[in-house]
Amino acid sequence: MKIGLMGFGVVGRGVYEIVSKREDMQVTKVLCLEDISLPDAQAVKDFSKIVNDPEIDTVVEAMGGLHPAYDFVRAALEAGKNVVSSNKALVCTFYDELLPLVEKMGVKFRCTAAVGGGIGWLSELERSRRVQNIVQVGGIMNGTCNYILDNMTRFGLGYDEALRQAQALGYAEFNPSTDVDGIDTWHKVILSSNIAFGVSLDKDSVPVAGIRNISAADVENFKNHGLVCKLMATGRRENGVCSAYVQPTLVKAGALEAAVPMNFNLITFRGETSDQMSFYGQGAGRYPTAYNVVQDLVDVASGKGFYAPYGAGVQAANDEKMTYYVRGGWEGGVAETWPGAVLTQAVSVREMHAWLKEHPDAFAAAVV
Amino acid sequence: MKIGLMGFGVVGRGVYEIVSKREDMQVTKVLCLEDISLPDAQAVKDFSKIVNDPEIDTVVEAMGGLHPAYDFVRAALEAGKNVVSSNKALVCTFYDELLPLVEKMGVKFRCTAAVGGGIGWLSELERSRRVQNIVQVGGIMNGTCNYILDNMTRFGLGYDEALRQAQALGYAEFNPSTDVDGIDTWHKVILSSNIAFGVSLDKDSVPVAGIRNISAADVENFKNHGLVCKLMATGRRENGVCSAYVQPTLVKAGALEAAVPMNFNLITFRGETSDQMSFYGQGAGRYPTAYNVVQDLVDVASGKGFYAPYGAGVQAANDEKMTYYVRGGWEGGVAETWPGAVLTQAVSVREMHAWLKEHPDAFAAAVV
Numbered sequence: 146m147k148i149g150l151m152g153f154g155v156v157g158r159g160v161y162e163i164v165s166k167r168e169d170m171q172v173t174k175v176l177c178l179e180d181i182s183l184p185d186a187q188a189v190k191d192f193s194k195i196v197n198d199p200e201i202d203t204v205v206e207a208m209g210g211l212h213p214a215y216d217f218v219r220a221a222l223e224a225g226k227n228v229v230s231s232n233k234a235l236v237c238t239f240y241d242e243l244l245p246l247v248e249k250m251g252v253k254f255r256c257t258a259a260v261g262g263g264i265g266w267l268s269e270l271e272r273s274r275r276v277q278n279i280v281q282v283g284g285i286m287n288g289t290c291n292y293i294l295d296n297m298t299r300f301g302l303g304y305d306e307a308l309r310q311a312q313a314l315g316y317a318e319f320n321p322s323t324d325v326d327g328i329d330t331w332h333k334v335i336l337s338s339n340i341a342f343g344v345s346l347d348k349d350s351v352p353v354a355g356i357r358n359i360s361a362a363d364v365e366n367f368k369n370h371g372l373v374c375k376l377m378a379t380g381r382r383e384n385g386v387c388s389a390y391v392q393p394t395l396v397k398a399g400a401l402e403a404a405v406p407m408n409f410n411l412i413t414f415r416g417e418t419s420d421q422m423s424f425y426g427q428g429a430g431r432y433p434t435a436y437n438v439v440q441d442l443v444d445v446a447s448g449k450g451f452y453a454p455y456g457a458g459v460q461a462a463n464d465e466k467m468t469y470y471v472r473g474g475w476e477g478g479v480a481e482t483w484p485g486a487v488l489t490q491a492v493s494v495r496e497m498h499a500w501l502k503e504h505p506d507a508f509a510a511a512v513v
Numbered sequence: 514m515k516i517g518l519m520g521f522g523v524v525g526r527g528v529y530e531i532v533s534k535r536e537d538m539q540v541t542k543v544l545c546l547e548d549i550s551l552p553d554a555q556a557v558k559d560f561s562k563i564v565n566d567p568e569i570d571t572v573v574e575a576m577g578g579l580h581p582a583y584d585f586v587r588a589a590l591e592a593g594k595n596v597v598s599s600n601k602a603l604v605c606t607f608y609d610e611l612l613p614l615v616e617k618m619g620v621k622f623r624c625t626a627a628v629g630g631g632i633g634w635l636s637e638l639e640r641s642r643r644v645q646n647i648v649q650v651g652g653i654m655n656g657t658c659n660y661i662l663d664n665m666t667r668f669g670l671g672y673d674e675a676l677r678q679a680q681a682l683g684y685a686e687f688n689p690s691t692d693v694d695g696i697d698t699w700h701k702v703i704l705s706s707n708i709a710f711g712v713s714l715d716k717d718s719v720p721v722a723g724i725r726n727i728s729a730a731d732v733e734n735f736k737n738h739g740l741v742c743k744l745m746a747t748g749r750r751e752n753g754v755c756s757a758y759v760q761p762t763l764v765k766a767g768a769l770e771a772a773v774p775m776n777f778n779l780i781t782f783r784g785e786t787s788d789q790m791s792f793y794g795q796g797a798g799r800y801p802t803a804y805n806v807v808q809d810l811v812d813v814a815s816g817k818g819f820y821a822p823y824g825a826g827v828q829a830a831n832d833e834k835m836t837y838y839v840r841g842g843w844e845g846g847v848a849e850t851w852p853g854a855v856l857t858q859a860v861s862v863r864e865m866h867a868w869l870k871e872h873p874d875a876f877a878a879a880v881v
């Protein structure tokens with residue numbers, strides 16, 4: 146297998162290192178805008194040197210961002226090359242463009258590192274689908290949010306202080322919106338649901354609420370009730386009806402999710418036969434992510450393509466009702482009053498997220 | 514794929530049910546000593562009807578026990594049939610007989626359900642080995658012990674009472690020795706180590722201490738120090754040296770292992786590249802176990818054999834030193850005295866287990 150590697154940052158360098166120790170594959174060209182020199186591969190600044198190289202059968206996209214990554218991935222697929230990507234934003238955003246193209250071209254496309262980093266999550270969904278229907282996916286899919294919430298819970302830090310710590314340690318970006326507003330988790334649960342259920346979720350029907358508005362007083366409230374707040378994703382398909390959403394969620398202090406420390410992930414699926422299966426590990430980082438990129442390369446070499454057939458477009462209904470903790474102007478039915486906040490009467494996920502859109506300063510967390 | 518199913522108990526019936534809904538495989542004969550009649554398969558009482566049936570290419574062993582299960586598995590392999598087993602005692606005990614025979618006959622042999630029930634654990638070790646060396650395996654591998662310890666911790670029950678509850682719910686056998694004395698966990702960690710490291714561990718070099726001697730007073734001691742007791746297995750290979758052992762282990766109350774409830778399992782490997790990956794799910798039960806048996810059948814049909822090459826025989830050294838909580842006559846170095854018990858100075862795993870063999874009424878738990 147001759148590989149064209151696009152991107153030579155955190156993940157790209159890791160992929161290069163791991164592949165260079167293997168005999169069954171070789172990185173022959175690396176797309177990198179800086180001047181670098183590599184012992185085994187040629188560094189190029191022009192993508193056409195990769196897409197027009199007939200020797201290269203497989204392209205690894207480790208650039209991040211939507212453009213030009215998408216344009217390059219598209220061109221590589223159109224040139225009949227297999228593609229492995231770790232870019233959840235790209236695969237989620239252009240799912241309806243990429244998957245039909247992959248099927249039309251008859252090439253292999255994989256993106257295991259896009260969800261869960263080093264966890265073999267998408268590949269396990271693929272394995273599971275061989276024997277059972279999957280009815281639910283989700284969990285803690287973003288290490289940055291978990292790091293912030295874990296530090297607020299353990300040490301009583303305020304949100305700004307916990308965020309600054311995460312930034313200082315490199316767990317959060319200078320502009321943390323993608324993580325703390327739940328966008329990263331949203332990409333991951335949409336992609337996971339598409340694969341688990343064999344559908345293409347309408348992204349506009351999947352609401353997301355992040356952790357930006359949580360305060361130390363909220364965490365104190367949770368602690369006093371034996372609860373821990375986590376940013377959780379849910380994708381579900383029951384009787385043909387899909388639900389999918391991302392929201393802060395309160396779990397019992399002794400629950401498995403509550404014990405997930407630092408920047409770790411805990412991702413779960415429920416199958417009709419196997420019941421609950423959860424996966425814990427590093428959701429990001431050079432080597433865990435590069436590890437799953439190389440796993441994808443091994444699978445592509447052995448003829449494995451995408452995890453599931455490209456499925457029909459569906460809307461997330463989100464009709465299920467739950468109780469929410471809300472701080473900030475809730476005018477609906479109230480079940481309990483807590484200091485500075487309320488527990489609502491049961492309200493549908495759809496209604497609550499519609500309300501949150503109108504109240505951008507409020508904070509809400511589902512009680513499960 | 515035409516399947517001969519040996520055993521029609523909890524797991525066997527589950528396998529029959531799942532397979533009967535599939536088009537790519539068919540159970541044609543079922544070995545069962547009771548009189549049953551099945552819509553799609555012929556029930557037989559004589560194993561030779563299966564081993565001599567040229568139509569049957571794959572045999573599922575779901576009988577349990579060592580004999581006649583081993584004799585039948587061996588005969589099936591010698592007849593050139595693929596075998597899928599969920600029997601950890603059988604595969605572990607006869608590893609050195611079965612694996613060379615499988616390689617000699619060129620047939621497929623898999624046993625994913627033997628460790629972790631519904632968790633895709635052995636198959637994930639197999640996947641992981643394609644890209645990295647695994648350096649450690651282990652965790653909570655026995656649901657019965659976890660159920661007993663969890664109830665002692667949560668509700669302050671004594672050991673006998675917790676065991677009786679587990680028996681009443683069907684989580685423990687009338688004779689619970691295989692579970693509570695750690696034998697089941699011992700089989701699982703030896704099998705996992707053999708596959709993860711590509712070795713054949715000398716079973717006599719792998720010590721096991723169970724939970725039979727734990728008391729409510731011990732659990733009270735642990736609680737007062739923010740600790741939780743779990744029966745944990747460890748297999749490790751570092752710089753070519755293997756360690757493997759099973760022992761009660763004290764983890765911090767907030768740790769992921771401490772949050773494993775009821776009869777669930779949490780199994781972990783560490784890889785050189787991916788770092789820690791943990792797997793949580795139902796370690797037993799009809800459908801989770803049958804699910805992984807059928808996964809193995811799908812893999813066998815696609816040409817997949819055993820998870821790793823049969824490797825050289827090795828001894829577990831167990832030289833690593835740790836502190837133990839000991840109740841019952843410890844005469845070695847003492848670091849701390851707790852009510853009715855001591856914390857030892859650092860002592861090697863090998864020495865502690867040798868001492869425990871001489872002191873069958875003592876209880877010891879490693880502090881990690």
